[in-house]
Amino acid sequence: MLLQKGPATAKLCRAVLSGACGWLVRQGGLSTNSVRDLTPIELEGGRTAKALTLEEVRRWLARLDGDEFARRHDLPELAWFMLATGLRVGEAVGVTWADVDLDAGVVMVQRTIVPVAGQGLVAKRVKSKASERGLIMPAWCVTLLRARRVRLGAFEGPVFPDSRGGWRDRGNVGEAFRRVRGDDFDWVTTHTFRKTVATLLDESGATARMIADQLGHSRVSMTQDVYLGRRAANAPNAVALEAYDPDLARPAK
Incomplete structure (x- = not known):
């Protein structure tokens, strides 16, 4: 029976096979690791970054602020913080x-907080050295956190805890957001916030390296391929191509 698996599983299998072939090359069992020369595995149709526009951000946050379920599950300020x-x-x-x-x-x-079978929620170090980072927050976020600390009377523990003051399950957070997003925002997930941040920084002129550092990516290519949409080619190219203006090429009458 043929099993249908996604690109992530295919990439994992390829990595395992490449590792095994690499070991055989080092042991003299193979002359080359041919797996490394295979065509890269891509998602069908590509992965297009989709972000909230500024107007959509305002409507989305207004919805969270006005929804009793969202407020009870502490979603508005978490959304602001992620943005x-x-x-x-x-x-x-x-x-x-x-x-x-x-x-x-x-x-x-x-x-990062991850669920571990038999242990519950566990705090683990972030996924890579690049993900371990210090970020300067916008002034409005600092103001939000100051007010939050005073309101909660909190000086230790998670900034966004669960109802008992412990770690919060990211899966439950995602489910809570899905409960309040409605039909017009049915495409929004917690990952959309990251894409929105990347898009805003891109449009403001930040380099791909700067955006990768903000998101915690070690490879700039990850940021470019997954989080940044294709923009129009840069303006200097168009200026140079003005030389082909047909009116300039025609002989004067």
Whole structure:
């Protein structure tokens, strides 16, 4: 029976096979690792970044603010925080008050919260060295966190805890957002916030490296391929191509 699996599974199988072939090459069993020369595995149709526009951000946040379920599940300020930083949801719920320097306006991203069978929610170090980063927050986010700290009377533990003050399950967070998004925002997920941040920075003129550092990517290519949409070719190219203006090429009458 033929099993249908996605690109992620195919890439994992390829990585395992390549590792095995590499070992055989080192042991003299193979002359070359031919797996490395295979065509890269791509998603069908490509992966197109889709972000919220500024107007959609305002409508989305207004919906969260006005929804009793969203407020009860502490979604509005979490959404604001993720839009201020571009953090993954596991990283966002893993931020503690000790990671936040409100005077300097900096948040240190050091851990992510993951469910582990038999252990529940566990705080683990972020996925790579690049993901372990310090981010300067916009002034409005610092103001939001100052007010939140006073309101909650919190000086330790998670900034966005569960109802008992512990780690929050990122899966439950995603489900809560899906409960309130409605038909007009049915495409929005917690990952959309990261794409929105990347798009805003891209449009503001930030380099791909700067955006990758914000998102915690070690490879700029990941940022470009997944999070940044294709923009029109840069203006200097168009200026140079003006030389082909047909009116300029025609002989004067």
